[in-house]
Amino acid sequence: MTRQPELTPETVPFPSGEPPLQDLFQSVGAVIRGKDEVVHDAVVTLLAGGHLLIEDIPGVGKTTLARALAQAMGGTFRRVQFTSDLLPADIVGVNVFEPSSREFLFRPGPVFCHVLLADEINRTTPRTQSALLQAMEEQQVTLDGITHALPDPFLVIATQNPLEHHGTYPLPESQMDRFLMRLSMGYPDRTAEKEMIVGRNGKDPLVDLKPVLSPASLTAARRRVEQVRLDDSLLNYLLEIVDGTRRHPKLALGASPRAALALSRAARATALLESREFVLPDDIKGLAEPVLAHRLVPHDAAADPTARRDQVRAILQDVLETTSVPL
Amino acid sequence: MSLQPSRIGLPRPTAMAWGLLVLCMALLGAAINTGNNLLYLLFGLFAATLPVSLSLSLLNLLRLRASIDAPDTIQAGIPYTVTVHLRNRGRRAARAVRVRLFTHRGVLGPALVERIPGRGMVKVTLTGCETMRGPLRIMGVRLGAVVPLGLVERRRFYPAPATPLVLPAAPACALPIRGGLQAHGQVPVPVGAAGSENDGLRRGSVEDDVRHIDWKSTARRGVLLVRETAGESRPLLKFDLCTQRSGDPHLARIAFEGEISYHAGRARRTLEGGGQVRMTVDGADRRTFSGTAGLPPLLRRLALLEPTGSDGRLLPAPAVDSVPAPVTPSPLPPTPPGDAMSRSALLALGVAATALYAYQGLGTAGFLVLLTGLLVILARGGDRRPHGPWGRRLWPAAGVLALLVFIADLVFLRHNPLDASLNLIAFIALFKMFNSQDARDDRQIILVSLLMIVLAAALTTAVSFVVPLLAWLAMVTHAQMAWSHLPLDRGRFCRPARYTASSGRLLYAAPTAVAVLGLVVVGALLFLAIPHLGTGTFSPGILRPGASSGFSETTRLGDIGRIKLDRSRVMQVRLSGRQAGGQDLRWRGMALDHFDGSTWTRTATGLDWFSAGAEGWFHPRGEPEAPRRGEAELLQEIRLDPSPQRVLFAAASPARLRSEDFLFLAEDGTGALILPGRPGRGLTYTVASILPERTPSVLRAARGPDPPRVRSLHLGLPPLDRRVAGLARRLTGDQPTRYDAARALESWLSGGLEYSLDVADAGHADPLAAFLFEGMPGHCEYFATSMVVLARAAGIPARFVTGYLRGERSRFAAHYTVRQSDAHAWVEVFFPGVGWVPFDPTPAAGRGEWQDGNWRTLAADLASTVARLWDDYVIGIDLDDQARGFLAMRDATGSWWQRTGDWLTALLAQKGSLLKGAGLLVLILMAGWGIWWLPALRRGDGGVTGVMPPFYARLLRWLKRCDLELRPGETPGELAARATCVLPAAAAVRVRELTDLYYRVRYDGGDGRAAHRLMADLRRAFSRTA
Known part of the structure; x- marks a missing residue:
């Protein structure tokens, strides 16, 4: 009898047991009714290892989606309600002088978790917003010259209401760029809304949501995302799109190299979510708007966020239509 | 694996x-x-x-x-x-x-x-x-x-x-950046200064926006710049990289220069085999240290590379000038690309090809330019310097001068744009050769030399053109083969370490031979397959020097002797039908009837013009008639070189004639064929002559009165020496028949008089009398004239005929080459009831039969055969020939099939042919395998070949017919979704499935074999609903 080699997640890139990605999708979808596309994109962000910005008017379920995601993927979950008087220390943590040992002790802030829900992120000052920059990009925070690593996986889900102007601070471009996707919920359709009212019966649907993933399995799934094949021609296609935004005459700021990276990761994650081991041009094209739109700045940007979003969307559509798909 | x-x-x-x-x-x-x-x-x-x-x-x-x-x-x-x-x-x-x-x-x-x-x-x-x-x-x-x-x-x-x-991945390990440079798996190499370290570098990572790495390379040094924009305690670190390598420093430098902008993986390739990199780090605080390591690990370790890529998204390198780099200028010039020798040879060939044309009448100035160029090329050989022997300033000036010369040439000297352009092209070629710096110049040289050859091709039809062409092909193939295998860097060929001119020549010699052979074979097939259309401006022959001397309608005594000294070619005759063509075969031109004592002329009679009849045949003798008993038909295909005369030559007597080179033809009543005008170019015609069987008995039996017309024209004599009549009476008096009389005259003349081409008749008032009675030597013209005069004096109607002897029969092909030296004159005597019968009084020495000669005649024969083949199969081939060739090929193939079938039947019918049968079976199986395998080669389905599988192309064509076309920016998936709205459901499902299959094949290297079935299903589903 020959000895079977030991199978561990490290040595087996494609274990026979599929990670329950579909379950994740199902359970989040059970909470947010009739918004399959948004849920799909949110799960893709999760898989791609990016951060998510949900932007819409109040009452359409932004926070519910964020909470559902956090709850479904398991791991530690913290929520910070961003207000105008919030300070960086409130997020990152503080060094406290311990009189007994006569040295400073670090008391970690809420950022030390797997999922951080930054609710109404635009209500806080740029100073506090910036506290998240390093955490989001490097998955570590530095305080007084000492760097503390954050847990893995680490995910920021931020929500904001674009229509409110009073007492808000728009996110700077560098911060926007760090979000892999920006999603908006939109109103539910009639049946979904009816079902929501009738089916809820005053009960919070989040109560029934059980974690379907663990942080470890999410890490494994993310590793699998990296193995999804992205054909050279598709990579060129992707770069053509990105380059198209840079060359577009109506855009003041095109997509960054990070955007290209994000788009490729998101496309890979989409392929994995759809049980494919290779990326399709449709994946890239479909994700172009959620991944790229929030990073683009038009020359004559409209003041109204909704109008501005439509403006960017039209430009992006223009870019997509002029970029030829590889055959 | x-x-x-x-x-x-x-x-x-x-x-x-x-x-x-x-x-x-x-x-x-x-x-x-x-x-x-x-x-x-x-x-x-x-x-x-x-x-x-x-x-x-x-x-x-x-x-x-x-x-x-x-x-x-x-x-x-x-x-x-x-x-x-x-x-x-x-x-x-x-x-x-x-x-x-x-x-x-x-x-x-x-x-x-x-x-x-x-x-x-x-x-x-x-x-x-x-x-x-x-x-x-x-x-x-x-x-x-x-x-x-x-x-x-x-x-x-x-x-x-x-x-x-x-x-499998191993756990990430910390990299020992501090403490010096080291290569993976090797003992760390300590850096020079103790305690120094490149400690300003922290570990980089992908999408690191505070780390910028750039390296600039110049011809002599590479500079790697690593710039930290965050936490910069050290404002700037500068790395000087240069390779130090045993052996040829030139190659090492090139390798570095060429490869630095590439992937590190490539750099490693060129540096393997002992290559070392020395790194010098100059910090702002002037600490300098150095160490050696392999280049890729070094670069990797320095920066933990790889967000860099080559997409140019790095920040431009900041100006580094604080520390002057110790640069020693390299004494070596940039690498000459390609193979200098083959480039020179290419040009020389082009020049030689154009010299062919120049020989035929290019202006003196142009010829001198070409000659000088050729000499310079030959003198220079493979030794070349980047800017030529006369420095770099001279050439632009010379270019302007060339342009001026071109204009002057065009306006004042030659008035011919073709010649002037040729001179200019020759100049450009020379210019390029001396100034060539990189691959582009090499390609331009190829182009220019080709242009010269093409120009020569357009201007000449000589067979000698083939030699430079074939040599040019070999050169270009070799050069192209060598160059196409070299890595290309910024438009300049980097010669790999192993490639040197001599080794490269050997390395690619055999493939070059194979490729050129293949080119010639496939090219010849293509040449025969392309329909040759059009009637050209530069038709063959028009540029030949046309005015060769020849016969005219009047012949002075002694003319033919002068013609006979000329060796130029008049025509080529190929015999078909009765191949033999006896010794006395000759090409008759014109019969002259009037002699005034020194000149033969033709009595003007009306010309009888006619055009071609059925199937393009001219019939000079009226209605077509079948050869009578005892007559044979001789079919001749004659290619007449350009000449100033209007007469067509053929064996007597032409019954029918065909040609595409003229529309009308006349017969002058004496059997001569006259053209409407002087042809400026060569003619080709096929003529069938009737060779009557005229035995002496038939001629002896010919009796009766001569027709009045014959008597009136062919008995006239000029005032003659009195001895002539006596001589005629003495020779013919006792002959019983006219035939015997003619024979007697013929034999007396050929036997008794001296033949010589060197005739000095100037001193004689009556050259004929001098020839007949005073022992003056003469040639064919004198013999023929004498016989006509003597015959007429004896009352026998006779006339003087000019034409050509048979000519040289090639030993390599069935054709005769007729030259001016074969010009001849003979006699025709009239026999009642029979017609005009030729007699030749010239002695055998004057008929100059071609003998098996030495090597020189053999070579001349061979050259003329090759030229003839060239004319036949390259210059002269036309649409008709092509069609005939293909028909013949079809027939041949058909008969081959039939024979193969017969052979197979016979084989299988034999007893004990089991073994052969088995062999045959194996052959058939192999052929079947080949046939099965070939489409697999072509199809190209599957594999990440980056090629659209053909079935999807078919689907797209099919959808296009249903008004479903891929819009700009539309993905195949979107097209399939759109098809759902347009096509019937069953068909739309198939389209979806085919698209999915395409995606699998295209992006996953999947198996596309199901496509055939799906396409069939799609067609079926569509036709059912439609």
Whole structure:
């Protein structure tokens, strides 16, 4: 009898047991009714290892989606309600002088978790917003010259209401760029809304949501995302799109190299979510708007966020239509 | 792990091929316009390069097998190497293969393998450059860019087996950046200054926006700049990199210069074999240290590279000028690209080709330019300097001068744009050769020399043109083969270490021979297959010097003797039908009837004009008639060179004649065929002559009165010496018949008088009397005139005939070459009831039969045969010939099939043919295998070949007919979704399935075999509902 080699997640890139990605999708979808596309994109962000910005008017379920995601993927979950008087220390943590040992002790802030829900992120000052920059990009925070690593996986889900102007601070471009996707919920359709009212019966649907993933399995799934094949021609296609935004005459700021990276990761994650081991041009094209739109700045940007979003969307559509798909 | 090859991808034409295509089209256009068959031939040759290139690359790829050796583990941040073994299964060496390794993280390579020995193995090491954390999945190896002529690129993918080869990841390890430079797996090399370290560098990572890495390389040093924009305690660190390598410093420098902008994996390739990099770090605080390491680990370690890539998104390097670099200027000039010798030879050939034309009448100035160029090229040989012997300033000035000369040439000297352009082109060629710096110049030289040859082709039809053309082909093929296998860097060929001019020449000699042979064969086939249209401006012959001397309608005594001293060719005659063509075969021109004592003329009679009758035949003797009993028909195909005379020559007496070169023809009543005007060009005609059987008995029996017309014209005599009449009476008096009398005159003349071409008749008032009675030597004209005069004096009607003797019969082909020296004159005597019968009183010495001679005559014969073949099969071939050839081919094929069938039947009917039957079966099976295998080659489904599988192209064509076309920016998936709205449901489902299949094949290397069935289903579903 020959000895079977030991199978561990490290040595087996494609274990026979599929990670329950579909379950994740199902359970989040059970909470947010009739918004399959948004849920799909949110799960893709999760898989791609990016951060998510949900932007819409109040009452359409932004926070519910964020909470559902956090709850479904398991791991530690913290929520910070961003207000105008919030300070960086409130997020990152503080060094406290311990009189007994006569040295400073670090008391970690809420950022030390797997999922951080930054609710109404635009209500806080740029100073506090910036506290998240390093955490989001490097998955570590530095305080007084000492760097503390954050847990893995680490995910920021931020929500904001674009229509409110009073007492808000728009996110700077560098911060926007760090979000892999920006999603908006939109109103539910009639049946979904009816079902929501009738089916809820005053009960919070989040109560029934059980974690379907663990942080470890999410890490494994993310590793699998990296193995999804992205054909050279598709990579060129992707770069053509990105380059198209840079060359577009109506855009003041095109997509960054990070955007290209994000788009490729998101496309890979989409392929994995759809049980494919290779990326399709449709994946890239479909994700172009959620991944790229929030990073683009038009020359004559409209003041109204909704109008501005439509403006960017039209430009992006223009870019997509002029970029030829590889055959 | 050995890999199974997939099907070979479709060939991809390179830019060079497109250029060639344009050239081919231009040649074809010029050929149709001018009707010059040489241009058709050139077109054929160039069009043949593509299939030849294709088949050579195919041969190379088919013989190779690949296998992979990968390391057991990968450590984060440390470059790993994967070894690809290429095995050549053929006996001959395979050449120039580009290897790429596909992993799920990207592509490694390409690495160029110049030569894989026959039945040998080559190891290609590819270095991964990812800062890998996860495992690596190897998807396969692609071999490609096997481009023996630089025209097509074919690729073959070797996918990894279904169980992917995975290199497991090891836990990330901290990199020992501090403490000096070290190469992976080697003992760390301590840096020079103790305690110094490149400690300003922290570990970089992908998408690191505070780390910018850039390296600039100049000809003599590479500068690597690493700039930290955050936490910069050290404002700037500057690294000077330069290679130090034993052996040729020139090569090492080039390798570095050429490769630095590439992937590090490539740099490693060129530096392996002892290459070392010395690094000097100059900090702002002036601490300097240095150490050595292999280049890629060094670069990797410095920066933990790899967000860099080559996308130019790095910040521009800041100006570094604080520390002057210790640069010693290199004494060596830039590498001369390509092979200097073959370039010089190419030009020399072009010049030689144009010299052919120049020889035929280019202006003196142009000829001098060409000659000087040729001499300069020959004198210079392979030794070349970058800016030529006269410095770089002179050439632009010379260019302006050339332009002025061109204008002056055009306006004042030659008035001919063609000649002036030729001079200019010659000048440009010289200019390019002395100034050539890089690959572009080389290509321009190829082009210019080709232009010269094409020009010569358009202007000449001589067979000698073939020699420079073939030599040019060999040169270009060789150069192209060598250059296309060299790595190209910024438009300049980097010569790999192993390639030197001499080794390269040997390395590519055999493939060049094969390629040129293939070119000639395929090109000849193409030449015959392209319809040769048009009647050209530059039709063959028009540029030949036309005014050769010849007969005219009046002949003075002594004229023919002068003509006979000329050796130039008059015509070529090919006999068909009765091949023998006896010794006394001769080509009759014109019969002259009036002699005034010194000059023969023709009594003006009305010409009888007629045009061609049925099937294009002229009938000079009226209605076509079948040869009577005792008569034989001799069919001659005559190619008459340009001449100033209007007479057509043929064996007597022509019954019918066919030609496409003229529409009308006249007969002057004496059997001579007259053209309406003087032809400016050569003529080709086929003529059938009736050779009557005239035995002496028939002629002796001929009696009766002569027709009055014959008597009135052919008995007249000028005032003659009194002795003539007596002589005539004495010779013919006692002869019983007219035939005997003529024979007596003939034999008396040929037997008793002296023959010589060197006739000095100036001193004689009556040259004929001097010839007959005073012992003056004479030639055929004197003999013939004497016989006519004597016959007429005896009352026998006779006339003087001019024409040509049979000429030289080639020993290599069934044709006669007739020259001016074969000019001849003889006599025709009238017999009542029979007609005019030829007699020749000239002695045998004057008929100069061609003897088996020495090597010189043999060589001349061979040259004329080749020229004749060239004229027949290249210059003279037209649409008719082509059609006839194809018909013959069809017939031949048909009979071959029939014979094969018969043979097979006979074979199978034999007893004990079991063994043969088995052999036959094997043959049939092999053929079947070949047929099965060929479409597999063509189809190219499957594999990450990056090629759209043909079934999807078919689907797109099909959808287009349903008004469903891919819009700009639309993906196949979106098209399928749109099809759902337009097509019937069953068909739309099939479209969806086909699209999914296409995606699997295209992006996952899946199996596309189901496509055939799905397409059939789609058609069925659509036709059912429609």
